[in-house]
Amino acid sequence: MKRFLIAAGLALAALTTTTTAVRADNPQFQGADPHAVYIGNELWVFPTGGPGGSWEADRFGAFSSTDRKHWQSRGELIRRDSIKWIADDGAKEHFLWAPAVATKGGKWYLYYSVGPQNPTPSRIGVAVAARPEGPYVDSGKPLLTGELVKDGRGFEAIDPMTYVDAPSGKAYMYAGGSAGAKLRVFQLTPDMVTIDREIAVATPPQFTEGAFMHERRGTYYLSYSHGHWNGPDYSVHYATASSPLGPWRYRGAILTSDSKRKGPGHHSFARDPKTGQWLIVYHRWENPQGSMPFKGERQVAVDRVRYAADGRILPIRMTD
Template sequence: MKILLAALLPAFLACKHNDASTDTGGPVKDSAGTHILLADPTIFYDSGTYYLYGTGGNTRGFLVYTSSDMQTWNGPAGVKDGYALVSGDAYGTQGFWAPQVFKYGGKFYMAYTADEHIAIAESSSPLGPFRQKTLKPVSGPGKQIDPFVFMDEDGKKYLYHVRLQQGNRLFVARLKDDLSDILPETAKECITATDPWENTAHAPWPVTEGPTLLKHRGLYYLFYSANDFRNIDYAVGYATAPTPFGPWQKSADNPIISRHNTGHNGTGHGDFVRDTAGRLFYVLHTHRSDSAVSPRMTALIEAAFREDGGAADVMTVDAGSFRYLFSPEK
């Protein structure tokens, strides 16, 4: 188990956004290679290749790495000097955070945060360039971050996201079929930090963020991270609901990923991916070390649903499967 920081970060560290500027810094190397330094990571699979994206410590856009097995990662491999999306091709000038890539109608889309707003860009390739014909964010009041697009079996589309309203609060809204914007009248709050594990610093600005959603046996599972990302107790929990809009019931097993079962501080804000064998993984970031938050490092942990005798299966993770992601030494 990792040694804790001197104390839990106090309430004044509560933030209203995920400041990626803290992730600047050179490569972190060890015997396994060079650590990949992407926070808020996501992995997208298409035609035999896994594509890894995330928040980096820059204002230019989003890098992308590739792999055939999720073991060895190569890159950055984006078409623009390693970048899949760059400032100027799509909305935003700074604060490029928390991308999600998905395929729809034969095109590839990236939902992301920039300038503390959400935008959706498109491309003919997962390597980019992701662009917008009109550089604009998604509609909504105030600042919005951390998008996750979910397409249900009936064809309806939803944008799960965070609104900065007296805390980082999770919302959902219907997306238009062409993905051009949300339907503002459908927006509904899902989750805010109310449980003790979700605000261990007793911060005046509580944080729930980094949503991702899975549908399993007809039930909706909304995964999220809680606490300030600089807090060693940044961790992952989930809630279930019978509909995409709720009502949401938080799991009694929360948090399911934390420093207590991984041995690493600041575990959270990721996304799920299945490998070619059908195994489910959660890609996430951690703090750099016991004494430093940044540059945050990218990791992977195996997850699975387990029958528990109740109406809902339980999400579990294999703590022994936790591993960091590396690119080859150069």
């Protein structure tokens, strides 16, 4: 998915330093593909784009908040020009998008997509840091390389999400989608920067891209985006299982366009440690012009998640 062809960076000038905070309601700030995680009592968001806005998608930044109203830039995590293998495919241009973080053994791991997907296959990289804000040092090689997709066949190596399963201690990376719309799952070695083996899983119904895994009360929730990233059909669906590897039971759509806000997706779930409230952090288009492709910039929003007594996720209402 060519997320990187629009201005995906966080363009709020007030967020260009690590000392300035701004007050925000929904949408929180400009950006896309937000991976959210609580670190202590602070919600961190790792989006596509760099601190203060990166129109070429050539770096990653992070932002944090204690109240989901005042956001602080955490600076630059990693730059494209520090990834030495990035030009090995011979493509003239490269873009970074869809970051995701995981932590294990006191270290932080940043997984990210490297495009373009044509004329060369997309790739997934991983970098390591001692702190969530970095600086991150690339592992020195691609973690996963995709296949060229033709006539809907093939695999696009994009949108990595690594989940560390607490009961087993095993780390699984979920990846893929868009052209080919195929989900693949890989178990990582203990160092978190190497694939141990691929685990065969079924691609769930309505899967397009942006997989995310979270667990609640023994149920594993695999959620993902469906539709066109720049159109009103972009939405979030989910399936459940008794393990992080399925088999999946498709449960339907939970986040869809309304009359004002269009194309919500590429999301993440996070649980507020103070209140126990689950949140969904996602991007959307505010009053976009036309039907598809939308023009303008996507915005990061945060909304509450409600569960039914039987564990189902109730439809999520987007708010301002």
